Amino acid sequence: MATSKKAIKISQKHLLGIQDLSINDINVILKESKTFITLNKSKNKKIDILRGKTQINLFFEPSTRTQSSFELAGKRLGADVMSMNITNSAIKKGETLIDTAMTLNAMHPDIIVIRHQDSGACNLLSQKVNCAVLNAGDGRREHPTQALLDALTIIDRKKKIQGLRIAICGDILHSRVARSNIYLLNMLGAEVNIVAPSNLMPKDIDKLGVNKFTDMKKGVKDCDIVMMLRLQNERMTSSFLSSNREYYEYYGLTPDKLSFAKEDALIMHPGPMNRGIEIDTKLADDINKSVIKEQVELGVAVRMACLKLFCE
Amino acid sequence: MKKKYFLNAHIIDPKNSIDELGGLIINENGKIEAVGKKVNKNNIPSREKFIDLSGKHIFPGLVDMRVFVGEPGLEYKENFRTLSNAALSGGVTSAITMPNTQPVIDNVSIVDFLKRRGRDKAKINIYPTATLTKNLEGKNMTEFGLLQGKGIVGFTDGVKTIQNSRLMSRIMRSAYDLGSLIIQHAEDYHLAENGTVNDGIIATKLGLQGITDLAEKVIIERDLSLLEEFNCRYHIAQISSFKSVEVIKYKKNDVDFSTGVSINNLSLNENDIGDFRTFLKLSPPLRTEEDRLSLIEAINKNLIDVIVSDHKPEDEESKRLTFTQAATGASGIETLLPLSLELFHNGSVKLYRIIELLTNNPAKILKINKGNLSIGNDADFCIVDVNKPWIVKKEKMISKSKNTCIENKKLQGKVLCTYINGNELFNLK
Numbered sequence: 001m002a003t004s005k006k007a008i009k010i011s012q013k014h015l016l017g018i019q020d021l022s023i024n025d026i027n028v029i030l031k032e033s034k035t036f037i038t039l040n041k042s043k044n045k046k047i048d049i050l051r052g053k054t055q056i057n058l059f060f061e062p063s064t065r066t067q068s069s070f071e072l073a074g075k076r077l078g079a080d081v082m083s084m085n086i087t088n089s090a091i092k093k094g095e096t097l098i099d100t101a102m103t104l105n106a107m108h109p110d111i112i113v114i115r116h117q118d119s120g121a122c123n124l125l126s127q128k129v130n131c132a133v134l135n136a137g138d139g140r141r142e143h144p145t146q147a148l149l150d151a152l153t154i155i156d157r158k159k160k161i162q163g164l165r166i167a168i169c170g171d172i173l174h175s176r177v178a179r180s181n182i183y184l185l186n187m188l189g190a191e192v193n194i195v196a197p198s199n200l201m202p203k204d205i206d207k208l209g210v211n212k213f214t215d216m217k218k219g220v221k222d223c224d225i226v227m228m229l230r231l232q233n234e235r236m237t238s239s240f241l242s243s244n245r246e247y248y249e250y251y252g253l254t255p256d257k258l259s260f261a262k263e264d265a266l267i268m269h270p271g272p273m274n275r276g277i278e279i280d281t282k283l284a285d286d287i288n289k290s291v292i293k294e295q296v297e298l299g300v301a302v303r304m305a306c307l308k309l310f311c312e
Numbered sequence: 313m314k315k316k317y318f319l320n321a322h323i324i325d326p327k328n329s330i331d332e333l334g335g336l337i338i339n340e341n342g343k344i345e346a347v348g349k350k351v352n353k354n355n356i357p358s359r360e361k362f363i364d365l366s367g368k369h370i371f372p373g374l375v376d377m378r379v380f381v382g383e384p385g386l387e388y389k390e391n392f393r394t395l396s397n398a399a400l401s402g403g404v405t406s407a408i409t410m411p412n413t414q415p416v417i418d419n420v421s422i423v424d425f426l427k428r429r430g431r432d433k434a435k436i437n438i439y440p441t442a443t444l445t446k447n448l449e450g451k452n453m454t455e456f457g458l459l460q461g462k463g464i465v466g467f468t469d470g471v472k473t474i475q476n477s478r479l480m481s482r483i484m485r486s487a488y489d490l491g492s493l494i495i496q497h498a499e500d501y502h503l504a505e506n507g508t509v510n511d512g513i514i515a516t517k518l519g520l521q522g523i524t525d526l527a528e529k530v531i532i533e534r535d536l537s538l539l540e541e542f543n544c545r546y547h548i549a550q551i552s553s554f555k556s557v558e559v560i561k562y563k564k565n566d567v568d569f570s571t572g573v574s575i576n577n578l579s580l581n582e583n584d585i586g587d588f589r590t591f592l593k594l595s596p597p598l599r600t601e602e603d604r605l606s607l608i609e610a611i612n613k614n615l616i617d618v619i620v621s622d623h624k625p626e627d628e629e630s631k632r633l634t635f636t637q638a639a640t641g642a643s644g645i646e647t648l649l650p651l652s653l654e655l656f657h658n659g660s661v662k663l664y665r666i667i668e669l670l671t672n673n674p675a676k677i678l679k680i681n682k683g684n685l686s687i688g689n690d691a692d693f694c695i696v697d698v699n700k701p702w703i704v705k706k707e708k709m710i711s712k713s714k715n716t717c718i719e720n721k722k723l724q725g726k727v728l729c730t731y732i733n734g735n736e737l738f739n740l741k
Contacts, residue, residue, distance in 0.1 A: 009652055019517075079326065096629075096633060097634060098632050098633075115633070118635065118636040118637060119518055119519035119520050119588075119635065119636065120518065120519075120587075120588035120635050120636075121587050121634045122635055124588065124633075124634055138519070139636070140520075141365075141517075141518060141520075142519070143518025151398075165474070169653060179516075179517075202515070202516040203511045203512050203513070204512050204513040205516055207513045207516075225452055238505065246433055278564075
């Protein structure tokens, strides 16, 4: 028993949110991720540490990068990966999340990756299944692997997070990426600025230990990182903003606004981007400033690390 | 029926300003013959057997002003029989039922059905309310006069709110003409849209849409402004926040109205929701600790008149969902009194005041002769050991639906017996 206990490196059974992780957990995940960066660049990208393990991807919301990233990560580690297509499943016939969970649980998976439109859906699932549950985004609550890959990207470029000033800008209200990043970057010692119009600012967000700004130029001033978020129009049930063009004028990342940040500031975006709404299209593609493609690349490594660590 | 004698109890009856050690005599017809300190061993016939209640309390049967029952249409959640058993175990002898059934209670013929069902199946006194608007649509008002004639004690859209201010003013005018009681669930739909919890740090952390306390405040402000103009009998079903208390304090001198609060909002706060506990998804939502404390203060300053259980039975299936999808409400009629006693034990509110808000005050607002121990009245009362410790367990609940929001809570105080018309209908044993 003593040996098996030693193998457990993570304090949690599931990855539901950054909130639940210890600083040690985060360091273990980031360290493990680095080993996979090299593997992902080599000719033979496949290893077999998860051979015989079953990974089910349960995506209730459309996703391109997260779903393919998790799928690829599982396959590169040798797991049997099944992605459930919700449009064809029993959910459409009225099955509840718990019943779906029980059905999948009966197939003895080792890991379930879930994305759901409702906050807390992964928590509910984790109470009902025996295997590990990885949250790939729940409502507006958390998206832990995105925050981890963002941290990895920052460390890769800036060699540290401690002491950096980081602005997270845009639709904070609807953003799980923002919440996970706030927790993670705070834990790793960054100073976090939140920039959003009041209508897209969550109530009492400053109680999470961030600085609030409604003026973007003030918010990005002297920042090392400017992280832009997608305007989530699909979650806006009523009028939050007057128009996209006014939003771009005040909150879109343009060279002018970026000039308030540090000269070597990096631009990040979790994607998918609304070019010309939250970010100037040339800036998004500027290889000297934008690390958006790198984020996607490192995303696979982070998910490989999470799959490995939470499968153990 | 034989006469019954209860002696040496601590009797509290706010209607008659009784708060003393004494006895209670029930006559052959199930009516109260005598009550209070005059009733003792020395002035009852020596041949008569009496029940010694030393160390126990006698309260008038509770009047619960906000009770959802599943009849008609939702019997799988709660029927009159299961509701009665749950109520009796909690000392509740009169329940004011909400009209949010299927079909809704909005016309005279359905009231006839309801009264018949209630009479045949319920062991407690059922006082039905009817909707303010037909089919709860918030458009056309119901026949207050005719419905009252059939025994409707008040009008409310239950979980819904009249949004249209002009309609609300007309409802008040009609209610004034006919002497009807209007009960409003105060929530502005637009401000509360898609909300599930209090708007604040908990909503932000859990990633849930918040319900701002302004949603409650603006409806109360609007209604009280209208009320100044169209003075009818008006009751705010439940308040949940400091801001609402402030409005009530400000308006109390200008207009006549009454205010209720759910025992849930008095006992719990938003932090109790923890890791998405759907049984604590309530309307109005649980708010901050400061809000909770302001409600307790409002009780002590006579700004709140009634404590309700907001008993809303929901089957397990409608709670075993994500927080956003889960049904709203908690089953609570059987824990109303024990949970209220927590406020007494922790020194927040005096016992007499708590009993007043659970018995005489709601009866007075509803104009029903219940919730008191007046001589000649039906002997509806409960015998309570206010110190008896116990733990709330879902599986031991009597209500058909087990969705309690205080699972595993340690409480002090339990109803030992409940009497209606002088008959013992519940005994803890």
